[in-house]
Amino acid sequence: MSNIPALEVENLTKKIKRKLIIKGVSFTLYPGEVFGFLGPNGAGKTTTIRMIVGLISPTSGTIKIGGKNVRTEFTEAMRHLGCIVENPELYPYLTGWENLEHFANMDSSIPKSRLQEVVALVGLSNRIHDRVSTYSLGMRQRLGIAQALLGKPKVLILDEPTNGLDPAGIREMREFIRTLAREENLSVLVSSHLLSEIQLMCDRVAIISKGAVIRTDSVQNLLAEQERVIWKAEPLSLAKEILERETEVQEGLDGTLITLYDEPLLPEWNEKLVQAGVKVKEMRTQLPSLEDLFLEVTGGESID
Amino acid sequence: MINLVRNEMLKLLRKKRLYVIALIIAFLVPLFTYAQFKEIQDQREKMGTQDWRTVLQQEITDTQNRLSSSRIQDEWRKYLKIRLSQQQYYLENDIDPRAPGAPTFMRIFVENSIDLLLPLLVMVIVADLVSSEASGGTIKLLLTRPVKRWRILLSKYLAMLLSVSFIVLSVAVLSYGISGLVFGYGGWNMPLLTGFAVSGDELLTDNVHIVPQWQYILMEFGLVWYVCVIVGTLTFMLSVLLRSTAAVMGIMLASLIAGAILVNMVSSWESAKYFFMVNLNLTNYVSGMATPIEGMSLGFSMAVLAVWGLAGFIIAFVTFSKRDIY
Numbered sequence: 001m002s003n004i005p006a007l008e009v010e011n012l013t014k015k016i017k018r019k020l021i022i023k024g025v026s027f028t029l030y031p032g033e034v035f036g037f038l039g040p041n042g043a044g045k046t047t048t049i050r051m052i053v054g055l056i057s058p059t060s061g062t063i064k065i066g067g068k069n070v071r072t073e074f075t076e077a078m079r080h081l082g083c084i085v086e087n088p089e090l091y092p093y094l095t096g097w098e099n100l101e102h103f104a105n106m107d108s109s110i111p112k113s114r115l116q117e118v119v120a121l122v123g124l125s126n127r128i129h130d131r132v133s134t135y136s137l138g139m140r141q142r143l144g145i146a147q148a149l150l151g152k153p154k155v156l157i158l159d160e161p162t163n164g165l166d167p168a169g170i171r172e173m174r175e176f177i178r179t180l181a182r183e184e185n186l187s188v189l190v191s192s193h194l195l196s197e198i199q200l201m202c203d204r205v206a207i208i209s210k211g212a213v214i215r216t217d218s219v220q221n222l223l224a225e226q227e228r229v230i231w232k233a234e235p236l237s238l239a240k241e242i243l244e245r246e247t248e249v250q251e252g253l254d255g256t257l258i259t260l261y262d263e264p265l266l267p268e269w270n271e272k273l274v275q276a277g278v279k280v281k282e283m284r285t286q287l288p289s290l291e292d293l294f295l296e297v298t299g300g301e302s303i304d
Numbered sequence: 305m306i307n308l309v310r311n312e313m314l315k316l317l318r319k320k321r322l323y324v325i326a327l328i329i330a331f332l333v334p335l336f337t338y339a340q341f342k343e344i345q346d347q348r349e350k351m352g353t354q355d356w357r358t359v360l361q362q363e364i365t366d367t368q369n370r371l372s373s374s375r376i377q378d379e380w381r382k383y384l385k386i387r388l389s390q391q392q393y394y395l396e397n398d399i400d401p402r403a404p405g406a407p408t409f410m411r412i413f414v415e416n417s418i419d420l421l422l423p424l425l426v427m428v429i430v431a432d433l434v435s436s437e438a439s440g441g442t443i444k445l446l447l448t449r450p451v452k453r454w455r456i457l458l459s460k461y462l463a464m465l466l467s468v469s470f471i472v473l474s475v476a477v478l479s480y481g482i483s484g485l486v487f488g489y490g491g492w493n494m495p496l497l498t499g500f501a502v503s504g505d506e507l508l509t510d511n512v513h514i515v516p517q518w519q520y521i522l523m524e525f526g527l528v529w530y531v532c533v534i535v536g537t538l539t540f541m542l543s544v545l546l547r548s549t550a551a552v553m554g555i556m557l558a559s560l561i562a563g564a565i566l567v568n569m570v571s572s573w574e575s576a577k578y579f580f581m582v583n584l585n586l587t588n589y590v591s592g593m594a595t596p597i598e599g600m601s602l603g604f605s606m607a608v609l610a611v612w613g614l615a616g617f618i619i620a621f622v623t624f625s626k627r628d629i630y
Contacts, residue, residue: 053448056628078450085448089441093318102314105307106449147445 005064006031006080006187007052007155012061014047022047023212024061029155029187034177036202036219037191038294044211045191046086049159052189053083066154079109082153086160088144092133096124096143099132103147110150118146122176138169145176156180157189162197174201195294199223207297214297222293227261232282239278243269261285308451308459309466312433316467321429325471328425329478336413337483356400364391386497386512393495405491406484407517411524413479415591418528419584420564422471423535427556429467430539432549433460434624439547443629453625457544461617464540468532476525492518498590520590527586530606534580534613535560541616544624560584567596574598580612 007029014022022044029035039045050056052063054070054077063070066080090099100118104110119128122142132140141161148156161177162170178201180186192198198205199219206216215222230252233239240257243249246269250258259269266283273280316322367388371381394400414422434457437443446456480489494517515523535556542552563581576582577597588595589602 050629053444055444055447056630057626074452075450078448081448083448085444087441089444091315091318091440091442094315098314098318102311103445103449105311106446106451108307151450 004031004067005029006066007189008062008064009048009052010062010064012048012051012063013059014051014056015059021211022051022058023210025208025211025213026061027206027213027216029189031154031187032181032185033203034181034188034190034201036198036205037189037208038195038198038205039191039193039208041193043208045193045208046159047211048208049083049085049157049189049191053081053085053157054078055085079107079151080154081157082148082151082155083157084141084144084148084159084161085157087163088140088147090132090140090143090147093131095131096128096135096139096146099143100128100147100150104150107151114150114152118149121149122146137164138166141165141169141173149180153186155187155189159191160193161190162192162194170197177201207294209297228286229259229261229266230282230284230286231257231259231280233257233273234279234281238276239273239280242272242276242278246272305455305459305462308455309462312459312463313466316429316463322467322470325425325429326474326478329471329475330482332421333413333479333482337409337486340409340412340483341486357395360391360395364388364395367391383512386514390495390497390514397493405488405494406480407491407521408494409483409487410476410479411517411521413483414475414521414524414528415587417475418531418587419567420560422475422528422532423560423584424557425471426468426532426536427539427553427560429471430464430536431543431552431556433464433540434543435547435549435552438629439549447629454621457621457624461537461540461620464536465533468536469529472525472529472532475528492516496520498523524587524590527590531584531586531609534609535584537613537620538580538616541620544620577604578608580609583608 005028009028010026012022012025013020025044025048027035037045037049047056051058052065052070054074057071063077065077068077068080070077090096091102094102097115097119100115104112104115119125122145124139124142124146127135127139132143135143145158145161148158158177162173165173174197177188177190181188190198190201202219204216204218205222207214231239231243232255236255236257240249240251243257243259246265247259247262252258270280270283367384370376371384371388376384437446447453449456495514496517497512498515498520539552539556542555543549546552546555559581563579563584566576566579566582567585574597577600582596583600583605585596586602586605589605595601
């Protein structure tokens with residue numbers, strides 16, 4: 001991973017009718033990493049993405065793609081960018097191939113041979129000469145990615161890439177994105193309100209809520225910090241009483257107790273339980289889902 | 305830029321819009337041809353069995369008689385002389401002025417369609433040029449390319465100019481080709497009078513002169529093209545401002561029809577002459593019909609249209625390059 005950022009967003013704000021919608025968002029993407037943009041609907045993910053791709057002009061702040069400022073060097077910046085904003089909306093009355101030709105025509109640096117390459121890359125060779133109106137959503141999504149990759153971008157921005165796909169499609173998309181990042185050294189920015197998606201796909205994640213980035217960190221770090229211990233013990237009520245003296249305890253659904261993972265203190269807690277005559281049947285650590293994490297970081301704001 | 309315009313033309317062709325327009329014209333022309341044909345027949349019946357040459361000869365003698373009278377004004381005398389030479393030309397070249405060829409039909413067709421039919425056809429093509437990209441969401445892909453926004457809009461504007469030219473051209477070709485089957489293809493050199501001007505209640509004939517029909521038609525098609533470009537530009541502006549193609553069509557349709565109605569009732573409301581829609585009938589100035597409002601002239605109407613067109617063009621480009629796209 002090199003340290004020259006592929007995408008730099010600094011202190012981005014957007015005011016709409018005197019209301020601050022985006023409140024100073026900053027983050028950086030490095031080559032070859034998949035970056036998750038996580039937040040509930042209406043948190044400002046799409047607005048931020050639209051500012052990055054130049055559809056909305058920011059009220060303040062700077063965006064640099066491949067070192068080029070989107071506001072002052074628009075064409076140079078866009079040359080390094082491929083994106084799908086929300087749904088992959090292509091011209092339904094043109095064939096897939098004509099759609100790609102159409103977009104390739106808009107950038108003289110794209111050679112004709114590139115079209116065949118991207119079609120093969122997204123595995124759409126069989127149906128590429130059919131009209132887009134006959135495509136399934138999954139195929140449109142692939143064509144959308146094909147058009148985003150036409151200009152060999154450094155940064156790929158995908159807004160809710162798995163929206164509306166079936167489980168097999170979601171899995172395929174996930175693997176595809178990972179492959180792109182690994183093999184083509186692409187930086188991918190993926191937004192989602194689905195926490196499990198981000199968890200499986202991304203290296204780093206920014207959690208956004210109400211127009212501000214609450215936290216940016218690697219997925220591992222975030223998870224490790226929130227690691228839990230699950231206890232199975234008898235009698236449960238006594239175990240709970242003892243553990244509550246030491247730490248915060250939550251009751252699991254299937255007769256378990258959940259505490260924080262605190263390595264040095266863990267044997268102590270266990271000893272106390274044993275001394276009190278509690279039979280400890282099971283002790284295991286568990287990584288929480290981002291779901292739990294999200295609730296914690298946003299202070300219980302609902303996810304959807 | 306050529307690539308961008310080619311893109312736009314490809315989309316227009318694939319949407320089959322131009323095709324539909326050509327089809328509409330191809331359907332309307334035979335209709336009008338038949339109507340015209342019926343009218344000529346009707347006139348012939350009224351004249352009875354008389355040969356048209358005899359009638360024309362009579363008219364010539366009539367004009368000559370009036371010319372020899374000493375009481376007429378100089379201006380009027382000049383006009384009558386021009387009339388006379390026109391009538392004599394008809395007789396010498398064996399042209400029946402009441403049985404016109406295809407060029408005459410072309411001329412009449414275009415004179416009658418300049419204020420409503422052709423603007424409507426232009427509107428059908430231009431209305432969704434930009435708004436369909438906005439409502440279909442494809443504008444997001446279009447504007448995230450390494451191309452500046454004004455260039456994208458300019459490519460669309462050029463595509464609009466090309467389509468307008470295509471419409472005007474297909475009107476010319478189809479009306480000539482189809483009506484010629486009935487009326488014959490001759491008559492390009494038939495002399496026509498132009499240069500009339502209206503001042504108050506008086507018809508000024510100072511500048512009246514004869515031009516061959518082909519020149520006359522060329523002039524009229526130039527004006528038709530101009531009107532279509534202005535209507536196209538205004539529709540284009542609305543298409544940029546509004547996401548809904550239906551709204552664009554609705555507003556344009558309402559103003560065009562309002563124009564057609566206003567022309568008949570605004571003679572006393574003088575400031576109405578600054579509306580673009582009462583100025584569409586440019587060919588009337590060539591053929592010398594009375595203007596709807598006093599003080600209107602060819603130059604005035606063209607200037608009013610130019611101002612409207614320019615304003616539309618500027619508004620379209622400024623909003624398009626500044627607007628946030630959600």
